Amino acid sequence: MSAPRLLEIAGLKVHFKTDDGWVRAVDGVDIGVDAGETLCVVGESGCGKTVTAKTILKLIDMPPGRIVAGSITWQGRDLVPMTGAQMRAIRTKQIGFIFQEPMTSLNPVYTVGEQIAEAVRMHEGLSRRAAMDRAAEMLSLVHIPNAARRVHDYPHQFSGGMRQRVMIAMALSCNPKLIIADEPTTALDVTIQAQILDLMNEMKEKLGTAILLITHAMGVVAETAQRVVVMYAGKVVEEAPVGPLFATPRHPYTQGLIRSIPRLDLAATEHKRLEAIPGTVPSLLDPPPGCRFAARCRFAQAECRSAEPPLRELATGHKVACHFAESIAA
């Protein structure tokens, strides 16, 4: 790693207190994002990817959540020990956030213009009038027709896709260097999903904003990412540029994920059935020793159940956490 990264998460552990004990939702995660790139974090629900994303801006509830270990270095400064006031200066101003549920992420009692302007006035000290103008500008940037008029509309007057555009406009309103998007298309119709992804790609090209995209859909990964991080049960299991990841996935879990994508290009006569990964995610209350995927892995050996595999670099930029990564190439 030569140049310092925009965002560098190292050894991050986030645990949640529950009635039954501490849930280790994120258990030692390393992720780095470079300026201007799109990094996808992919994994099943409950693998810790959303918690990781929210922890960057400290948007998880603490308590019950707690950052147990690790650092989140943003442009050379560690966010973990920062005070509330310091964090607030970073939110939206430097790092924007887009949520999963556009239908509920906007406050129903204020106009969308007011909600965008609120962030702008807060961070840039603009007047009410100037902030509303900026809000209208942002809405037209994300291709909302009649933006100047629609700033005065309430969220319920927008469709789900349009609301997600508003959320993107809000996240971009203070010209941040990074946008974290937590499953931004999951709640939308398929046709709208593509439009939102296109819009995000366009914004990245136009504004040079880096994007950290959280998703569970490999299709979204293929369409947007330069680099991909695969998470499983609170840990990173593989990290690679998007080409090598799809061409030569090294971790058995990644291989399973890729095999579970429906493929239209294969003829039905090839009799290749869609594969699902057997079994379920282990409990994060008391995770088993060794590799967390071992219980579901068809290549698992005794070693996998006792020793935890470290994340090792197999090729440039291609890291994998598997003892037998070399021998089980797809």
Add this chain to the structure above:
Amino acid sequence: MTQYLIRRLLIAIPSLLGISVILFTVLALAPGDPFEELATNPAIPPEVRQQLRASLGMDDPIHIRYFSWLAAMLRGEWGYSFVSRIPVDDLILQRLPTTIAVIGASQVLALCIALPVGVYSATRPYSIFDQIANTLAFIGFSLPTFFTGLLFILFFSIYLDWLPFVYNANINATGWKWWWEQIRQSIMPVAVLGLFQGAAWTRYVRSAVLDVIRLDHVTTARAKGLPESRITMRHVVRNAMIPVVTLVALQMPAVFGGAIVTEQIFRVPGIGSLLISAILANDTPVIMAVTFVLSALVIFFNLVADILYGWLDPRISYR
């Protein structure tokens, strides 16, 4: 918004009619003659009473009687008190301002307790403060107003001798002294009503705020980098007010009930104590009119709540 207002008004009118039907049914089903008082009055010969009955339409079929009764009620022709021979509307107009003042002041007090305590509790759920506030609120609305009233009198009037326990409508003083006496004698009735309502509302505010605080848009507000105080006021409390307004409107009948009891305890000359004394004196015209006025007031405040609701929630008024 105008459309919404008109719709609400159109809903309020049938409610008022419905309540008038209920009141009239009760009156019509009642055994005995509401004019019995006249019958026992030796100064009025039976023939005169007969004529009076006929002129008032007492012998008409029931639906005709209902409509003429309703028309009279709506026109404010409520007859004369059997006891004092004063027109009923004069009696009520005399008393109404006091009742409204006591209720208004107690609602302000209730709000001043419920909002800060409820919001603070909800932002720190299950903390010591929350548990104490919650328990006190529970005790507060389990204490019937008549008992708190007596306790207040025992403590503040009899034991400490700080406050008068009988409300004096004609204070013999002027200027600031009049105000001072007025405030002193209003403290207990207002506090009794206000604390009771405050306890109930604290629970409403707390649960409404707890519901809102979990919502996604609050996280959005946090992601925008807003300070916590602004998030609480603008994105939590503002939204939580919407359900609270509905619950408070549902409480309005209970508020008037509490006012009647409080007025009775402290001898406040409002329409509540007018009602009780009228019942004890078998003064039917006054009883009917006061009940009707109180019903109309409840409907009116429900309408106010509806307007407030529409103003608070753009999803309602912009349809």
Add this chain to the structure above:
Amino acid sequence: MAGSIPASATASPAAASRPRVGPWKEAWRRFRKHRLAVVSAVVLAMLVLAVLIGPLVWRVPIDEIDFTARLAGPSWEHPLGTDDLGQDLLARMLYGGRISLAVGVTAMFVAVGLGVLIGSIAGMAGGKLDAALMWVTDLFLSLPQLPVLLLIIYLFRDSLKDVVGPEMGVFILIVTVIGLFNWMPVARLVRAQFFSLREKEFVEAARALGASRIRLVVRHILPNALGPVIVAATIDVAAAIIAESTLSFLGLGFPPDIPTWGRLLFDAKDNLDFAPHWALFPGLAIFLAVVTINFVGDGLRDALDPRRVQ
């Protein structure tokens, strides 16, 4: 969805691994967690026992007039003191408490019965009848209860007294009228239950098997509405006790020879300065009964109301 509440989402497999217990056992486990509710249940049980057994143990007559002991404070002879006629307050309170609590429970049954009936009809019929019944429900919710209660009692008291005697007359009147003004929440609950359960599989299955409508309601829908209705019924008992005390306190409830707690307060309020105990004890009894019932209701809500538990 999973992302927004990570703690519970990941914890759910562990929660599911907890030994499965029956719904009533589970409810009891949750109820026990509400400490104030448990304490209240014990206090309430003691209160009920005192009122039921008390008069058998404390055999002082409630109407024994003793002018030498007028307005006396608590003593060994009269543990709660006496009133202005020298009557023993403990005896009167024990006896009056029976009436107060009986009014509360009976009025609750009237309210719940009416609520279940109206709610079931509305929920089963749907359409116009449902809309009309819900309109009536809302109408009753916006009636100023106390004035109307007073009006009804004023108009009907004397004639009912002539028919069934003063005690029964007032009892029936008060219970009916209080019940008549408290059925609305239960009706709404039951109706809501109908609408949410009507399309559920087991009801569909029962209907497909040819179960009659009445049977469907009694066997399948009402048991599912039971939890919330029990909670509402508990709160109703407290509301009815308050309503009866209020009426008696205003001098429009029970006659003086039936010393319900509210009636005792009414008689005591003009002697506050000489005999505060006379007002304090019945007032405390009302408060204790209401607050414990409310806490038990709160505990039951935690235990039985699935909306809160989910």
